[in-house]
Amino acid sequence: MSAATTRSRTARTPAPDRLCAEAVDLARAAAEEAAAPGVVGEHVGVISEGDRVVTHFFECKEPGYRGWRWAVTVARASRAKKVTLDETVLLPGSDALLAPEWVPWSERLRPGDMGPGDLLPTEADDIRLEPGYTGEEEPPPNSAVSEVSHEMADLVDAEDAELTTRPATTSRGSIAAVADELGMRRARVLSRYGLHTAADRWDEAFGAKTPMAQAAPASCMTCAFLVPLAGSLKQAFGVCANEFGPADGHVVSLSYGCGGHSEAAVMPKPPKPAPHALDTVQVDEYPLRPARDSGSVPAEADAPTEDLGHS
Known part of the structure; x- marks a missing residue:
């Protein structure tokens, strides 16, 4: 060196x-x-x-x-x-007993941690959400901006009508009605990413790969207790309404199944008894009082009293 x-x-x-x-x-x-x-x-x-x-x-x-x-x-x-x-x-020191590394609450929170009165804020740029249709971006019907926009739209429609025939544009009122029907009159709605993550989470909990579904006699698609969802998720998911099933009240995949399937083991109906046959041709005699010799003890006269030797 x-x-x-x-x-x-x-x-x-x-x-x-x-x-x-x-x-x-x-x-x-x-x-x-x-x-x-x-x-x-x-x-x-x-x-x-x-x-x-x-x-x-x-x-x-x-x-x-x-x-x-x-x-x-x-x-x-x-x-x-x-x-x-x-x-x-x-x-x-190198082998010291240390507290675990601090984790932000957004990463530390787990499903089921929320209790009554807890508030869970969502970020403004949450990738699970996207802006919904509220109608606020449209001008009021009687405003000057609305009149100008309608005039411009009429001019455009007139010019387009000379070239080709097309259906009339949808009005603001009809758009709002459709948005109300679809449940989109909210500030934010689920994005495609939010839908996919929810579908993956539901399929992992109540999907085709679970042990319960593997042993089921049939899938939820043919079960009468399945309540279908609305929107795009209805093609793959529904809600179980069987109170005795393991997924009652939960969102289940259509490929999920359990032993509580409505058609898995149908109980046979009890046999219906035959109707009573009444003979209306012959007449049976029924005495009002029984005969004296019809009982189990024969009717005999009282025997004489024997002396038993008592004083």
């Missing part, structure tokens, strides 16, 4: 100052003053922080701070022989 390399490494990591490195008692006293009594352990090391600046490390015996160390930095001025205290802190 060359002398230049040795000098460069020595410049980057200078050796600890002798007087500062020997000031262990000063560093221990500072650590014991900052910590509680009896929690400063053995001296475990010393490192150089720069010219005439040294940090001493002491073991921390505080319960719950396994692997932490008391770090006391001391220094001295140039040409001075007195070492002074710089700072005292508690630092974690």
